[in-house]
Amino acid sequence: MGNLVVQGVNKAFAGLKALNNVNLNVQSGTVHAIIGPNGAGKSTLLNCFVGKLEPDTGTVMFEDQSLLNRQPHEINQLGVSRVFQTPEIFPDLGLLENVMIPAFAHRDGSFRLNWLPRIDNEAEIRERAEHMLEDVGLADNKADHAGALSRGDKRRLELAMCLVQEPRLLLLDEPTAGMSRADTNNTIDLLKRIGERGITKIVIEHDMHVVFSLAQKVSVMAQGTVIAEGSPEEIRGNPKVQEAYLGGAHL
């Protein structure tokens, strides 16, 4: 459940190799961090999982199903949700509606001409959405327009939008980028809490503090390929990683 196997993925943009024979094995229920310098191909790799990009060669298997050649919504319906690097929410709608929409998508599938019931009467969905907003600590301002939220709150809202769908694989693209230390710690706590639900998570992160407090396994990417893999401790001591990542400085 929730395991992702990536084999031999290549992707080139106009001759430039963005991904070079990437192999990845994300075990079910674990938090797997992908780190690496800017331009290493982390986000490109993530885009290949959600249908935003198609790799040139290679396979991406999620629970024995290929994620390639599928529309973004199909991949989501398989149980893969993603938090984007810049928060992607529905800025013109209320917080509650922001969370109810993914809940509807989770219940009704990718399309349902569900125009008869009133949204106010969808008690079960509403309850779940309210509960989820509470979980991420946004319950108090649920009447606001989502566009008015601070960046950190938007990210938490987006997390709620993903979690309400009960995904089996959650992709997090720099969940703490641009956050203060306090906000970062809150987010770590939040992610740890949802870790208890057994969701497999892939986290792209620059902040080593986040990586080492969350991840059970770390893959290091540089120049489009995975150069090292192991537990956080192993990675910390790996000279190859220090070379690639910090130009030799100690982590």
Add this chain to the structure above:
Amino acid sequence: MDAIVLQVLNGLDKGSAYALIALGLTLIFGTLGVVNFAHGALFMLGAFCAVTLNTVLNISFSTIDPVKKDFLGNPLKVETPYIESWFGPELGAAIIDWSVPISILFAIPVMILIGLCMERGLIKHFYKRPHADQILVTFGLAIVLQEIVKYFYGANPIPTPAPAALSSSVDMGVFLGFDAGSIIYPYWRLIYFCFAAVIVGGVFAFLRYTTFGMVVRAGMADRETVGLLGIHIDRRFTIVFAIAACVAGLAGVMYTPINSPNYHMGMDFLVLSFVVVVVGGMGSLPGAVAAGFLLGVLESFASMGQVVDLLPGINQIIIYLVAIVILLTRPRGLMGRKGVMEE
């Protein structure tokens, strides 16, 4: 073969008008990010510059010719344009005869002024508004402009002839090595095409070889960055808008002998020019010009007798049909850039 050449030639004048209007539309869209539905009205205003000058030059005073009598036996009233009495009958008559080309000189400052007023007075407040708002406000402006023109000039087309020397036709058949008389082509259409080519060339050269043009092209590629470089981009945008207005106006001026201008000619051309811009690709100048000529020529081919016999009605829908096919096969038009005007 000569029939094909004839159709290509026939398509060129309309294609030229499409290309010039579409060029301005794309220029405005690419730099200012504004969808200008009033651009057809600028074309129409240009045409009415020519009409106005023609009317002004023809303002006459009457004198009574003591010698001649009209058919009722009364003394004949003779209308003499002031211009003839000032410059002498021959030069005066020549000036009136050449009023359309002379209108260019008159139209340039007028159109630039109109462009400046429009941009400063209205368009600049809409840079940050959604495209739908821009479309709607300029659409409203277009209605206002055309109704004003209708109020002053009436609803009927006003014939504005080309100079007598240029109103005949040229036998292109001889030039191109076909039978004499096989391709008869009016001089003025040839002139219109050459004129359009010069204007298009001028605009491209201006954008290519001047510092100003470089900034504008940079602005088209990435507006925010250019703004961050400390270049006062807004003032340049105003000038770009004035240039685009001027190009549309001149296209209108020169078009008057081909089709007598009326107040709704702008709307008629606008819809097609928009199709042209989109087919060429939003934000692409060469795309706009190429698509303009392409669609003009295609339209002319579709109106050939044989084609219409085969596919009745094709002449009226060919442009739209081509637009649909191109948009479905090439999402961003012929030469459009990614991310322009989407979502």
Add this chain to the structure above:
Amino acid sequence: MFGLSKKDGTLFLVVIGMTLFAPILLNPFPEGSELAQFNAGYPDLMQRFVIFGIFAIGFNILFGLTGYLSFGHAAFLGVGSYAGVWMLKLLTMNVVPAIMVSVVVAGLFSALVGYISLRRSGIYFSILTLAFAQMSFALAYSVLTPITNGETGLQLALDDPRILGVSQVNGSIPPTNFFGFEMRDGFTLDIASWSFTFNVGYYLCAAIMLIAFYLSIRIFRSPFGIMLQAVKTNQQRLRFTGVNTRPYTLAAFIISGMYAGLAGGLMVAMDPLAGAERMQWTASGEVVLMTILGGAGTLIGPVLGAGVIKYFENIFSKINDNVLYNWFSFMPDALQDAFVFMIHPFIGKGWHLTLGIMFMLVIICLPGGVVEGGQRIAKLFRRKKSGPADSGAASLPNSTPAE
């Protein structure tokens, strides 16, 4: 109330009340008085209010909710009109089959156009819909003349088969009817110097408009409606949320196309002829104007916009110089002339100039349309009273609606 929330239910009740009493509400000035020309309570105009109201309500389901700006919706209205006239020619003068077939045909046509056009978004979508509408317009004028009767327009004839009805009655074409109630019938109520006309055709249109309005409220407040709003605010995110946006937008497009067909069907039910000019892009532009003027994305906005535009079109184009001289007759002659001279360009045939100016002013000053204006006024009042903050009036404008 009707399965609506309290707020929406109140709004719906108000709309019901206004449509039912429109013949009285819209005729506030006594017959024969100076101001009688501002009355709008005669059948022809009231029918136009509700018919264009339906058109705009439908357009709003597409544009107001999903943000897709179609410039070709008049084509669906035109197709609906043609289908309706054909039913009146072939089947019966009862309007029910005509209206139903109009809706179905327009729905099928919009499914085709929508399926193709919705492959693109933004201005590309607008141009595609425009291209389809202009093609339909051009073809209706030329090749399709056997079906559309070209420039003359499609009309009823004495020798039409009308297999379920009669071809002619006493040498004339029978009037359109609704199970025996003739559309042109009605009765006039005279109270003192007031005169109110209650017309069968109007009440049929009004009833259908109320149903259409009710359905649009239900769509707005349903999970389906919320998905459409999500398309407008962030389509990309919606895709990554597991929603296939294409069928949602297509459904909205078809629904709004069917509304347009319904409006077209009602038009021919009231006045059985159809012409190609109904499909021209200016006609598509008009419904965009109505929706924006009223307030896109609001429930009542499109109806108000349709009412305002149709009312002003009617009144402004009716006023002429004589009427103006009458108004200003209290002034000295010179001043009177000056005023008439100044106002003259804006009235009669110059109505489009007024429309253009009005339109620009709304977009510039009041992007949310009449509804937003009403809300601002309501807010102003509330602040003055500093009384109970009642959010129930949020979508119910405080202005006097034209319909």
